[in-house]
């Protein structure tokens with residue numbers, strides 16, 4: 104073989120080797136950025152263990168940060184509850200190609216399982232300011248109700264929707280004025296429309312989420328009014344949790360009402376359930392906002408600290 108040809112072959116071989124190495128390096132790099140295996144990331148939140156699993160795919164947040172952020176949401180909920188009413192919960196993070204953060208919760212294998220679908224553009228700051236993880240963990244912590252999928256779905260969805268911002272204001276991840284701005288602006292979607300038959304029988308999106316949230320807001324306001332702010336919705340949740348109930352335990356609605364009313368020493372749950380679940384009577388939202396001292400003000404709200412329920416409004420996000 105002439106020397107020139109041999110040298111060309113050596114050069115060609117070396118060049119091929121570099122190209123293969125570069126291609127291999129790109130594949131290795133791609134594997135690092137978008138791992139192809141499920142990573143198990145256990146995390147503690149007070150008394151509870153979180154089994155966090157991150158499925159293959161592209162995320163903007165690395166695993167340690169993601170784990171800590173989910174843990175922070177669970178720890179904030181734990182401080183609201185005192186003690187979380189579950190010893191273990193599973194949180195499965197699935198990267199998806201569109202949207203933001205979506206969640207769902209169910210009981211699987213005897214423990215609460217939260218499924219989070221996270222888009223590649225979601226940053227750590229987005230996670231901190233988002234509501235979904237707290238909303239889903241509230242589902243894990245709250246009892247399931249008999250016939251939950253239809254008749255009483257609004258109870259759990261309303262509870263998660265109403266309590267989630269209360270937990271996040273306490274944790275410092277949501278501004279108090281943003282809570283009230285969203286409530287005043289969006290909650291009218293929960294009001295009954297002509298032809299509605301109450302929350303147990305009318306299952307539109309607005310009645311299920313915002314109608315349910317208004318139910319729990321009314322319970323909180325009336326319990327606080329009747330007990331001079333000594334009791335609140337938190338006593339209801341703590342009493343339910345103290346029995347060991349969570350998403351994997353089914354209760355009849357009557358037990359929830361009896362347990363909650365015993366915890367507050369009132370008949371508020373029974374009364375509000377009769378009015379909102381079984382008839383299409385609407386609460387007077389304008390009167391609530393006036394008494395609480397909350398008025399829309401540009402992109403935020405204006406507080407009236409001299410309003411009759413101003414103290415109640417302040418304590419709703421503090422105790």
Ligand SMILES: [Zn+2]
Pocket residue numbers: 238239242259260263
């Ligand atoms: Zn929900």
